[in-house]
Amino acid sequence: MIHPRTLRVDYGQTTSVICVVGSELNVNLNRSAPPSSKFFSVKCTSNVQYSISPPPQETSHLSPIPLNGNSVLLISMNQASQHENDSKLSVRYYGENKEVLGKAVLHLTAVEISLDVDADRDGVVEKNNPNKGSWKWGPNGHGAILLVNCDSERTYWKKPDSEKDHVYKVSDLKDMSLMVLRTKGPAKLPEGYKLTMHMSQGDAESVRVFMTRTTGIRNNALQKLLYESFTKDYPLVLSSEVLSQEVPYLGGEAEMKFYVEGLRFPDKDFDGLISINLSLLEPISAGLPETPIFTDTAMFRVAPWIMTPNTLQPLEVLVCSTADNYQFLKGMRNLVANSGYKLKICHEYVNRGDRWMQDELEFGYIDSPHHRFPVVLDSPRDGKLQDFPYHELLGPDFGYVTRVAEREDVSSLDSFGNLEVSPPVTVNGKNYPLGRIIIGVAFPTATKGRNMTKVVQDFLWAQKVQEPIALFSDWLLVGHVDEFMTFVPAPDRKGFRLLLASPDAGYKLFRGLQNNGHGQGKLFEGLKDEEPITVDEILNDENLQAENNYVQSCIDWNRDVLKRELGLDDEDIIDLPILFKLETEDECGTTYRAVAYYPDMVNMIVLGKNLGIPKPFGPKVNGRCALETEMCSLMEGLGLSCTFIDDFASYHKLLGEVHCGSNVRREMFDFKWWNLEM
CATH class of the missing domain: 2.60.40.1860 (Protein-arginine deiminase, N-terminal domain)
Structure with a gap:
């Protein structure tokens, strides 16, 4: 250049x-x-x-x-x-x-003056890459990558490292991006010349720069800065308080290392791009300001937060222990142990009776050529589990991020049962190798309705690499997309199947039972405090049929969106036999929203080829639940094993199921987000 x-x-x-x-x-x-x-x-x-x-x-x-x-x-x-x-x-x-x-x-x-970064994204800071001052997506792209330093090297009195204006431990440097100032020339610059590192006020809100201490620093202001304010070996050079700082010229052939720390993720008001400049200043005359005669620029893009879909390998399963969920917990312990994964139990003194592990947080990660680590996104629902993501998960190489909303803006749709991500897909020739985020909102024509709060939606859209899809979920009482859809791995086609709740499939199953002489088979038989109901009674309930026709129309609207936005054919979708019922939400009885009639089998946990499914307590045929039989038939064709977990009293009756009460941290994608074609 x-x-x-x-x-x-x-x-x-x-x-x-x-x-x-x-x-x-x-x-x-x-x-x-x-x-x-x-x-x-x-x-x-x-x-x-x-x-x-x-x-x-x-x-x-x-x-x-x-x-x-x-x-x-x-x-x-x-x-x-x-x-x-x-x-x-x-x-x-x-x-x-x-x-x-x-x-x-x-x-x-x-x-020779060169401000160098890993512009070719191979983990090495090369010398004077001609593309270091710009960003380009794709496998042949360029531009350095910056991580938000959102983990915590401290394990007590902890807070994200990005909230500290110093390097707490040398291990913290691996979360930062290396930048090298390379110089070559005479032993010293001519009198009055100096090197200055600087950035804009806007960029300074999103980044800090530290340096490795050197000897022979002649600038008194910088000496004072090193001595008074920061960790002795890694003084702070640039921040929102210091936009410009002289840096030493070492003479001869020399290198000076700087460490660049990301402070915030891309968002509505921040595109993720950061520029840092190094200028050589020339003196004009005593008493007059120096003028820049050469400037070198390095550009970074802050790494996005990335979600992980059901098709990635599990690492750890999280559930809550409460006074009344022993049966559920027993089933989960067996499933996780048999699947060969780790189970983390959040005990009641931490969860304070809040059992909805899925709703409080979503696991993701951040990635760069030099380092990657998991990052938990904390939802704004802030139930009694609100301290768990920060106090129990945040730590070394485990990051934390949240978005704070006004309390009056937060609804049930801000719980993260309403936040999912698809497996990788290709849609009309456009590749989404990291999948697409899925959220639930109000119907587009609704004048009133609940939506995921704007600050969370803005954050999700700003990450760019998993372009979100908005579904209609406000028809549900709880309002979460995981109440009517999920993804499971498959050995063929696109590598997965979309599972959708289907009242039509439910009625087809029950009519088949009736035609085969099982109309007197009972749902909920043997359940404490639950009135059994026969297949005939369900099929004769015209109001229930009408309600499920409405529910099916809502799901079909979402089905069409998912087919279009994920590039799916009907062969990529499996309908699960699940019925719903409508309940009034307000005192006047005028707002009707749906809940699952019996345990909602689509609301499952996916652990490799093992599925943990809410036990539906359907009518028995030859001693076996007909709903379980149908579910096994649908899943076993994909090589998946079904385990049915009793969550009826401790979750279903409280309007949630297995997925709502659990969470899974998974392996990260092999695909590197910066190789996306944008």
Whole structure:
């Protein structure tokens, strides 16, 4: 990359100039010539290169060159000086008769200056990458990557490292991006010249820069900064309080390391791009400000928060222990143990009776060429589990992020049972190798309705790499997308199936039972405090049929959206036999929203090829629940094993199921987000 710089010279004077290797000095010869000048000539030492624009017509190199009104001398140097002013260039000006009218002399000092980052994204900070000052997506793209330093090196009195203005431990440096200032030249810069690192006020809200302490720092302000304020070995250089700071020129061939710390994720008001600049300043005169004569720029993009779908391998399952969920917990322990994963139980002294582990948090991660770690997104629901993500999960290499909303803006749709992500898909030729985020909102034509709060939606959209899809979920009493859909792995087609709750499939199953003489089979048989109901009674309930016709129309609307936005065919979708019923939500009895009639089997936990499914307590045929039989038939064709977990009293009756009461931390994608084609 060539950095051009206009240089002013005066005839009759000797001017000392610094030339940065890789830059070009442009001298307007006519502007600096004596009056009546008609010709000029140029002489220089061997390590100075020059050319003239426009090129002169052929003439002897010893003959003066005609001076045009737009004659420009282009000067460059291709290697650093060993000593100050060790190179020279002179320009002679001639009159009409080629008499000498004046002479301008330049004493040149060449220095190499490069502010370097991992612009090619291979984990190594290469020297002077020509693309380091810009960002481009894709496998052939460029631009460095910055992590938000949202984990905590402290395990007590902890808070995210990004909230501390110092390096607490050396291990914290791995969460930051390395930036290297490389210089080469004489032992010191000419008197008055200095190097300054700087960034804009807008960028400074999102990033901090630390440096490795060096010896021989001559700037008193920086010495004071190092001594008074920050960790002794890694002083803070740039922040929202310090936008510009002199940095040392070490002399000879030297490198100085800086560590760049991300402070916030991309959001509505922040596109994730950060620029850091290094300028060489030239003194003009005592009492006057220095002026920049060379600037090098490095650009970073802050890594997005990425969700993990059901098709990725589980690492850890989280559930709550409460006074009344022993049966559920027993089933979960067996499922997780048999699946070979780790179970983390949040006990009642921590959860304070809040059992909805899925609703409080969502697991994701952040990734860069040099480091990656999980990051939990804390929902704004802030139930009694609100302290769990921060106090129990935040730690070394485990990050935390949340979005705070006004309490009056928060609804049930802000719980993260209403936040899912698809497996990777290709839609109309566009690839989504990290899948697409799925949220539930009010129907587009609704004048009143509940929506996921704007601050969370803005955050999700701003991550860019998992472009969200908005579904209609406000028809449900709780209002979560996990009440009518989920994804399971599959060995064929797209590598997964979309499972949808389907009242139509439920009625088809029950009519088949009735036709086969099982109309007196009972749902909820043997359940304490639950009135059994026969298949015949369900099929004869016209109001229930009408309610489920409405529910099916809502699910079908979402089905069409999912087919369109995920590029699915009907063969990629499996309908599960689940009925719903409508309940009034307000005192006037005018707002009707749906809840599952029996345990909602789509609201499951996916652990590899093992599924933990709410036990539906359906009518028995030959001693086996017909709903379980149907579910096993649908899933076993995909090589999946079904385990039915009794959550009836402790979750279903409280309007949730297995998925609502659990959470899964999964492995991260192999695919690197920066290779996305945007």
